[in-house]
Amino acid sequence: MSEAAQPTTPTAPPEVLPRRFGRYTLLRRLASGGMAELYLALHRSLANFERLVVIKRILPELGRDQSFITMLLQEARIAATFSHPNIVTTFDVGQAEGEYFIAMEHIHGEDLRSIVRAMRPKNVKEFPLEHALAIGVGAAAGLAYAHEQKDLHGVPLAVVHRDISPQNILVTFTGDVKVVDFGIAKARLSHDAEGTVGGDTGFTSGVVATGPLPDTGAGKVKGKLPYMSPEQARGEALDARSDIFSLGIILFELCTGRRLFRGANDAETLQMILDGKYPDPSSVSRRVSPALGAVISKALAFDRDDRYATARELQSDLVRVVHAEHIALSSVAFGDWMQMLFAERLSSQQEALAQGKQLADVLAADDPDPGDTSSRSIPSGSSEGAAASIPAPAPHPGHSRLTAALLAVIALLLLVVVAVVVLRAPAPAPVAPAPSPPAVTAAPQPPPDPPPAPAPSAVVPEAQPPAAPPVAAEPPPAVEAPSAANARAHRSHDRSHRTTTATAAATTAPAAVDNTPGRLTVGATPWCTVTVDGVGRGQTPVVGLSLPPGSHRIACINPERGTQERSVTLAPGQDLRVRITFP
Template identity: 35%
Template sequence: MINGPPSDRGGRALAVPRPPTAPKLMNRNSLGPYRIEKRLAAGGMAEVFVAHREGPHGFQKRVALKRILPQHARDPEFVGMFIDEARLAARLAHPGIVQVFDFGEHGGSLFMAMEMVEGTTVGRLLRTVASHRETVPLGAALHVAHEAAAALAYAHTLRDESGHPLNIVHRDVSPANLLLDRQGHAKLTDFGIARCRTTAQRTDDGHIRGKLGYMSPEQVVGDEVDAKSDVFTLGVVLAEMLVAEPLFGTGADLDVLLQIRNVDLTVLRRAGGHIPKDVTRLLQWCFERDPEKRPTARQLSYALREVLARRGELGRGPQELARLMER
């Protein structure tokens, strides 16, 4: 919670965007210039619709339309975070990151129009393979991790117009936030709790942010996080694709947090006997408790590409994923 006006670490007052006016009842079929087709998903801060924008001469663009939830439309913290997400996402131009095309306000509700990724998520893929008592094939899993690592490497090293590092940390790398298109390519989405040099004040409030089971040890204990935190959580996603079960268990919240803090890899040791040694070494590198000892996202991307090449899997991952998604 914010008690009084927020300030930076030097005690200077920070400008918080004025919340929109109370949201009016949204036209069920439209939001601004976009026509709503259906509701796709909802989270703690926003909901997402499938929508399209029409133009002259039969022009039509299908998008994923993300709208801040009505109950949060007048909350300065949520409004500020939503605006920060849109501003940050607008800077990101990479094939492995979901693009943002538009940002606006309609009837008191803020929204952003994003690239519509036709396909599934790594989370749904994991549920599918687990239901068949299978795991994601090695080549497909390494391909997803390689593309995600390349996307993170781009974000982590992005600079502003003056050449200064933005110091972006996603902080929510998880199966739900890795989309898979129908061609078998991975795209990172949802920078809603991302931290960067220009927005850190809104998310450094002492709260643990991230999804349970997909946090780094430093996140769990409330320490400062940097780009190496994203590398740890991407390692978690890769490991879970290879064992088809939660890496840190499904127990009580506190038990899961303690396992993350202690980097308890019991599940990986028990269920990962089939994982090749070179891949196991990569995972162990990602899971170093000391962030300084972990690879950067770029180093991880290069290492994954080398493993794929050695195994003759380079370029085969997309087709394998596409076949899996046809189930």
């Protein structure tokens, strides 16, 4: 969407969290991109079991593409079989509220990009060499495990991550290293090739199982430009050695403190990768020994046949250098360093988590059924007094029998209490004179402004007048937490008002914006490598590339004839063709 059109675009109301999403409770949104939204969520089960997870909810427009969903689910199922301390675990793949999602292990830590940014305010000049090597050893171990995976018949899955970059390597606050987002890269590539919204989500990438799956990767460039291998920049088919090259870039930058591929623009960055002239790490930084520099340079070999054949070999050589040079790798020291960098953020995260957990507890008390897939909302605002302002959920067909049974049980309990009171009432009856007619008439009337009760009709007995007032004035206490009781009282009093408000809000919802993707075709004479909005798209001709409506920047790079750039505006559903001719 162009800048001129932005003021007329209706903004969607902010999502109210926490709320139920299938068997999970979404606590807060972590990030969003062109393919999915990321949430911190709570999973509860029997015996007070609780676990924090991360929910990756696929955007609805992508969920309607059946070929994309088929590929996504197959890749996620493969990732769910991974069990390694250096890989983020995938717990669940499913559908809730008509939307597909992936549930993953929650990592209490930060990615490498955030870590480097946090060093500046703390006046940390260099990334500690021992921690850089701990990242290299841990990431290589995780990649080696994934690359070596086989199916039940012993056939290699040929897994390739495709987006090893600082955003996809995490370090926990206990000093552990994790490779994140195995599970969706091949699905995303297949979807882009079929003509749906492309582009980098900013946080998603994943595994590619090229063995049993159709080859949709060749000719389609996907990843973050500064961390691409040469073959990836050329749009060629990839294998595990592409991930090794990308990890070599990260090792170079952490150990030397200098970016390896950083041009003035995307075209220049791409050209630096394709030139194949990379500096020796030991000549860039004195703290990189010749032995360590040789390991990093081998991982960065331009010809993939000259690189490490496996990530296991890279891991082994890094460990050998660590031992030979007496470098102490300590997860305890790494964790302490991380906590020093993010001390302020840790405090605020803990406070926000506690508030979200408190509201989730109230939500669970209101609807304890873990299998419910309906969406529930809690209004945003201060946590103080939140329990008293929780609106009652709309009636759900699946709960009608449960609700009726609960009401019957409550009514039965109230009748038992009334019976007990009635049986005990005859003792004072002989002392009092016969009741006067006015007293008999007033007895059935309820006291003014009685507190709400779950079943008010059941608390007015057709019994002797002296027994009725105590029953109506003192209903039996509800067996639940005080916050949940207050919340239910407020919902009972406010039910009709909320229904009217919700109906009015639904009738005034803004009209949907046409976000139908357009298609872009780029040709060139004689030829060029194409990037669109900084993302490599392979060599010309690039045909039928699906992009969201709005402005896009095209760069066409020919090593012999230079670079030409174009800015285009794509209308919803438009089929736009661009032809670039080099002099």
